[in-house]
Amino acid sequence: MNHDAIIIGGGHNGLTCAFYLAKKGLKVAVLEAQPVVGGAAVTDEFLPGFRNSAASYTVSLLQPKVIRDMALERHGLRVVLRKVDNFLPGDGDYLLSGRGGLTRKELVRHCKADGEGYDRYMAELETVVPLIRKWLLKAPPEVGSGIAGLPSLLSLARDVRGLSTDELRIVHEYATKSAGDILDRHFRGDLAKALFGFDGVVGNFASPYTPGTAYVLLHHLFGEAAGVPGAWGHAVGGMGSITQAMAAAAREAGADILLNTPVEEVIVERGRAAGVVAGGKAWRATSIIAGVNPRLLFDRLVPKGAVDLAVERHMSGWSCESATFRMNVALSELPRFTVLPKRGQHLTGGVILAPSLDSMDRAFLDAKRDGWSQEPIVEMLIPSTLDDSLAPKGKHVASLFCQHFRFQLPGGRSWDDEREKAADHVIATVDRHAPGFAGSVIGRQIHSPLDLERRFGLIGGDIFHGKMGLDQLFSARPMIGAASYRLPLRGLYLCGSGAHPGGGVTGAPGHNAAQAVLADRKPWRRRG
Numbered sequence: 001m002n003h004d005a006i007i008i009g010g011g012h013n014g015l016t017c018a019f020y021l022a023k024k025g026l027k028v029a030v031l032e033a034q035p036v037v038g039g040a041a042v043t044d045e046f047l048p049g050f051r052n053s054a055a056s057y058t059v060s061l062l063q064p065k066v067i068r069d070m071a072l073e074r075h076g077l078r079v080v081l082r083k084v085d086n087f088l089p090g091d092g093d094y095l096l097s098g099r100g101g102l103t104r105k106e107l108v109r110h111c112k113a114d115g116e117g118y119d120r121y122m123a124e125l126e127t128v129v130p131l132i133r134k135w136l137l138k139a140p141p142e143v144g145s146g147i148a149g150l151p152s153l154l155s156l157a158r159d160v161r162g163l164s165t166d167e168l169r170i171v172h173e174y175a176t177k178s179a180g181d182i183l184d185r186h187f188r189g190d191l192a193k194a195l196f197g198f199d200g201v202v203g204n205f206a207s208p209y210t211p212g213t214a215y216v217l218l219h220h221l222f223g224e225a226a227g228v229p230g231a232w233g234h235a236v237g238g239m240g241s242i243t244q245a246m247a248a249a250a251r252e253a254g255a256d257i258l259l260n261t262p263v264e265e266v267i268v269e270r271g272r273a274a275g276v277v278a279g280g281k282a283w284r285a286t287s288i289i290a291g292v293n294p295r296l297l298f299d300r301l302v303p304k305g306a307v308d309l310a311v312e313r314h315m316s317g318w319s320c321e322s323a324t325f326r327m328n329v330a331l332s333e334l335p336r337f338t339v340l341p342k343r344g345q346h347l348t349g350g351v352i353l354a355p356s357l358d359s360m361d362r363a364f365l366d367a368k369r370d371g372w373s374q375e376p377i378v379e380m381l382i383p384s385t386l387d388d389s390l391a392p393k394g395k396h397v398a399s400l401f402c403q404h405f406r407f408q409l410p411g412g413r414s415w416d417d418e419r420e421k422a423a424d425h426v427i428a429t430v431d432r433h434a435p436g437f438a439g440s441v442i443g444r445q446i447h448s449p450l451d452l453e454r455r456f457g458l459i460g461g462d463i464f465h466g467k468m469g470l471d472q473l474f475s476a477r478p479m480i481g482a483a484s485y486r487l488p489l490r491g492l493y494l495c496g497s498g499a500h501p502g503g504g505v506t507g508a509p510g511h512n513a514a515q516a517v518l519a520d521r522k523p524w525r526r527r528g
Contacts, residue, residue, distance in 0.1 A: 002027075002284045002285070003026075003027045003028060003029045003256075003283065003284070003285040004021070004026035004027045004028065004285060004286060004287065004521075005018075005021050005026050005027070005028045005029075005285050005286070005287040005288075005289060005517060006028075006029050006030075006031060006275065006276055006283050006285040006287070006288050006289070007028065007029070007030045007031065007289045007290075007291060007495065008031060008263045008276065008288065008289070008290040008291055008292055008297075008301070009030075009031075009032060009033075009039060009263075009290065009291035009292050009457075009496065010030045010031075010032030010034075010037040010038065010039065010243075010247070010257055010259070010291070011037075011038065011039025011040065011041065011243070011291050011496065012038065012039060012041045012242060012243050012246060012505055012507060012510070013039075013291050013495050013496050013497065013506075013507060013509045013510035013513075014030055014032075014039070014289070014291030014495060014496070014510060015030065015037060015243060015246035015247055015249075015250050015257075015510070016066055016070070016246060016495075016507040016510030016511055016514070017289055017291070017495040017510035017511070017513050017514045017517075018030045018250040018253075018255040018257070019069070019070050019246065019249050019250040019253050019255065019514075020069070020510075020511060020514035020515070020518075021255070021514050021517060021518070022250060022253035022254040022255040023253045023254075024518055025254075026521075027254075028250075028254070028255040028256065029255070029256045029257075029258060029283065029285075030250070030255060030256065030257045030258065031258050031261045031262075031263050031276065031278050031283070032257065032258065032259050032260075032261060033260070033261065033262035033263070033457075034259065034260070035259050035260050036240075036259065037243050037244070037246075037247045037257060037259070038239070038240055038242075038243030038244070038247075039243070039291070039456060039457075040054070040055035040056050040452075040456045040458065040463065041053070041055070041056040041239040041240065041242055041243045041505050042054050042055070042238075042239065042240045042243065043237060043238030043239060043240030043241065044240075044328070044445065046328050046330070046443065046444075046445035047330045047442070047443035047445075049391065049392045049395075050328075050330040050390070050391050050392075050395070050397050050443060051237075051238060051389070051390050051391075051397070052238055052328040052383065052390060052397040052398075052399060052445075053235075053238040053239035053240070053328075053383075053399060054239075054240075054326075054328070054445070054447070055239075055326055055447060055452065055456060055458075055463070056239045056463075056505050057239060057326075057381060057383075057399040057401060058232055058233070058234065058350070058381060058399075059079050059225050059232065059233045059234065059235050059239075059242070059505065060220075060223035060224065060225050060230075060231065060232045060233065061220070061222065061223035061504040061505060061506045062223070062242065062505050062506060062507055063136065063137065063506055063507050063508055063511065064224065064227075065137060065511070066506075066507035066508075066510075066511055070245070070246060070249040070250075071249060072242070072245040072246065072249065073245075075244075075245035075246075075248040075249050075252075076241060076244065076245045076248070077235065077241055077242055077245040078235070078236040078237075078241070079225055079226045079233040079234065079235055079236070080226065080233055080234050080236060080386050080387070081225055081226050081228060081231055081232075081233045081234075082098075082231075082232055082233060082234070082348045082349045082350070082386070083098075083345040083348040083349070083386075084096055084097070084098045084102070084345045084346050084348055084349035085097045085098040085099070085102075085103075085231070085232060085349050085350065086098075086195060086349045086350045086351075086352055087337075087340070087346040087347070087349045087350070087351045087352070088191050088194060088195055088351075088352045088354075088355065089337050089338070089339045089340070089351070089353065089355070089433045090190070090191045090339065090355045091355060092339065093110070093191075093339055094191075094337070094339040094340050094346075095107075095110065095189075095191040095192065095195060096346060096349070097195055097349075098349070099228070099231065103118065103195075104118050104119075107187075107189070107192050110189045110191060110192065111187075111188050111189040111192065113188055114186075114187050114188055114189050114192045117186035117187045117188070117192075118186070118187075118192075120186055121182075121183075121186040121187070121196070124170050124174070124182075125218075125221065127163070127167045127170050127171065128170060128171055128174045128218060129218065129221055129222055131159060131160070131171060132218060132219075132222050132501075133222050134159055135159075135474075135500075135501070136222065136501050136506070136508045137508055137511055137512060138512065138515075139483060139484040139485060139500065139512055139515075139516065140474045140475045140477075140483045140484075140500050141475055141483075142475065142481065142483055142484050143475045143476075143480050143481065143483070173214070174214045174215060174218055175214075175215055175470075176211060176212070176214075176215075176470065177211060177214045178200070178207075178208060178209045178210055178211050178212070178213050178214055179196070179197050179199075179200030179201075179208045179209075179213040179214045179216070179217045179357075180193075180197060180200075180207075180208040180209040180213070180357050180361075181209070181214070182214050182217075183196055183197055183208075183357065184357075190355060190356035190357070190358075191355060191356070193356065193357045194352065194354050194355055194356050194357060194359070194360070195352070196217065197217070197357050197360060198352050198354060198360075198377070198379065199216070199217040199219075199220040199221065200213035200214065200216050200217035201213060201216070201360055201364070201377065201403055201404075202216075202220065202379065202401070202403065203322045203324055203403075203463045203464055203468075203503065204216045204322065204403075204464075204467070204468060205321045205322060205323035205364070205367070205403075205404055205406075205467070206364060207360065207361045207364040207365070208357045208360045208361060209357070209361055210364075211470065212468075212469050212470045215468070215470070215473065216468050219468060219501070219502060219503075219504070220504070223504075223506075232350065234381075234383045234386045234387055236386075236387050236389065237387070237389060237390075238383070238387075238390065239505065242505065246507075258278075261278045261279050262278060262279075263276045263277070263278045263301060264276075264277045264278060264301075265277045265301055265303065266288060266297075266301050266302050266303070266306075266489075266492065267282060267284075268302070268303055268306040268489065271489075271490060272489065272490035272491040272492075273287075273288040273489055273490065273491035273492040274286075274288075274491065275288065276288060276301075286491060286521075287491055287493060287517045287520070287521075288491055288492050288493065289492075289493040289494070289495045289513055289514075289517060290487075290492070290493070290494055290495065290496065291495050291496040291510070292457055292465075292496055292498075293318075293320065293457060293458065293459045293462070293465040293466065293496065293498050294315055294318055294465070294466065294478040294487075294494055294496075294498040294499075295315055295316065295318040295320060295459050295466070295498075296457055296459050297315075297487075297494070298311070298312060298315035298316070299315070299316060302489065302492070306489055307488050307489050308488065311479070311488045314479050315478070315479070318466055318472070318478060318498070319466065319467045319469065319471075319472060320458075320459045320460030320461075320462035320465075320466055320467065321406070321407050321449075321460045321461065321462055321467065322403075322449070322458075322460075322461055322462045322463045322464065322467075323367055323403055323404040323405050323406055323407070323449065323461070324401065324402065324403060324405065324449060324452065324461060324463055325372070325376070325402040325403075325405035325422055325423075325426065325447070325448055325449065326399075326400070326401055326402070326446075326447040326452065327399075327400040327402065327423055327426060327444055327445065327446055327447070328397060328398070328399055328400070328444065328445040329397070329398050329400065329427070329441045329443070329444045329445075330391065330395065330396075330397055330441070330442045330443040330444070331382075331391075331395060331396040331397065331398055331440045331441060331442065332395060332440045332442050333394075333395075333396070333440050334347055334382065334385070334396055335347070335382075335398075335430070335434035335436070335437045335440065336434055336435075336436065337351075337433055337434045338433060338434065338435065339433075347382050347385050348382070348385045348386055349381075350379050350380070350381055351378075351379065351380040351381070351382075352377075352378075352379050353377070353378040353379070353380070353429060353430065353433055354377040354378070359375060359377075360377055362374075362375065363375060363376055363377050363403060363404050364404055366404070367403075367404035367405060367406050368404075368406075369410075370410065371405070371406050371409040371410050371411075371413060371418075372404065372405040372406065372409075372422055372425070373403070373404050373405070375429065376402050376403060376404065376405070376425070376426060376429055377402065377403040377404065378400055378401070378402050378403075378426060378429055378430060379399075379400075379401045379402075380398055380399065380400050380401075380430060381398065381399045381401075382396055382397070382398045382399075383397065383398075383399065384396040384397050384398075395442075400426055400430070402426050405422060405448065405449055406449070407449040407450065407453070407460045407461045415448040415449065415450035415451070416450070418448075419446050419448040419450075419451070420446070422446075422448065423444060423446045427441060427444075448461070449461025463503060464497050464502055464503025464504070465496050465497035465498035465502075465503060466478065466497070466498045466502075466503075468502050468503065473500075473502065474500060475500075477498065477499060477500045477501075477502060478494060478498045478499060482494070483499075483500055484516055485499055485500075485509070485512055485513040485516040485517075486516055486520070493513050493516060493517055494509070494513060495509050495510045495512075495513035495514070496509055496510075497509060499512070499513065500512070
């Protein structure tokens, strides 16, 4: 079976890549191991009548260009905004954040000085975030590429040329410092720091005082939802509605999508990727594009000896661990939080159970020592408050995204034995803030870090296809010399979150990888 391009994996980036290639007339096949497209962006009915996003769970980072180009709204995507962005229960009080000046008003209610700190913080973000946005949909400079890398280096130089010395200092600090260092400089209140610091540790096994977490914080700020910059929203029908719309767009463009077709091996002939083996059949193509974790690709699919030993060693050491424990629960009723017991718009937001940066730091240290946190960081979303298609009338579903839970548990403990205990621990954590919550749970779906690897191919349970540390970002993602989506084996490309700009449901790596494939098909750019 011959194609111009074969894409390994039908996650959101694979589908995005397939659309752009098929739109240019290439014969494209997407080979997906699961019975449904979407990767980690899928919707499950985990209890009869109760549906929710299985892994990825909220919308903001999906690129507007991808939404427009793929006409996702025409294909059924509908995103609704949270009425309140976040709700943080504290010790006897709470903090809300949202549009229309709500965030600043709430910060001042707690501490007058934090209003001015917020203004300074937002001014710094206005310097840094637009610079990041400029580089989301293009490849970073390829270190060591000589003349071929000059255009991207010159582009980067143009982007920073107009910045003042103070602005360059700000950019440098956000690229290298910890989220805690930045936030301690601007805010006094614990809840204020926790509100912003959460984004530095979500999906990131780190303390908020770990260098590099300031960039992870930024990575969660460049998006928009329903056309509102910086907002977070819900995809009606769950995250699977995004990837179902993407699949429809890719098929309309001419791509073939084959389900239940796991790729077993990349075929290498005369020093280049020439196809894949899937379902016992050989699929031939001039371009092989992988939407999987790069460590999985080189450890399991690329034959040993097909790339230099140094490449094999680098990719076997590709750091993967989010320390994320992911649950869905079916609820008989909405929770009532002690600090705000009424049922209101605060329940449409992300409920962050982590009252301070110190509590986040302790959660990290606990997990580092014991395997999981005694007081885990939990973000709870109740999407049925915005989307009544997810649960029976009067009932609800909630997503619980939890940090920190190690992939490798100490003392020889196994997640197969510990997952139910950990789930009980998470529910008890929520119940301490909202008494009666445990009693309202009528069913649950659990994805331990090991479950995330087994089901979704997220090596080490890493939701980002590789840690977003300073050594695995920008020109070093997935490695120096392979940041342009072209891997160190001719004809092999990377379109998943292990490529720049990294994790989240963005579509950016898929978009960018397609541009690399198309560029290499031009006669003067073909390699080998």
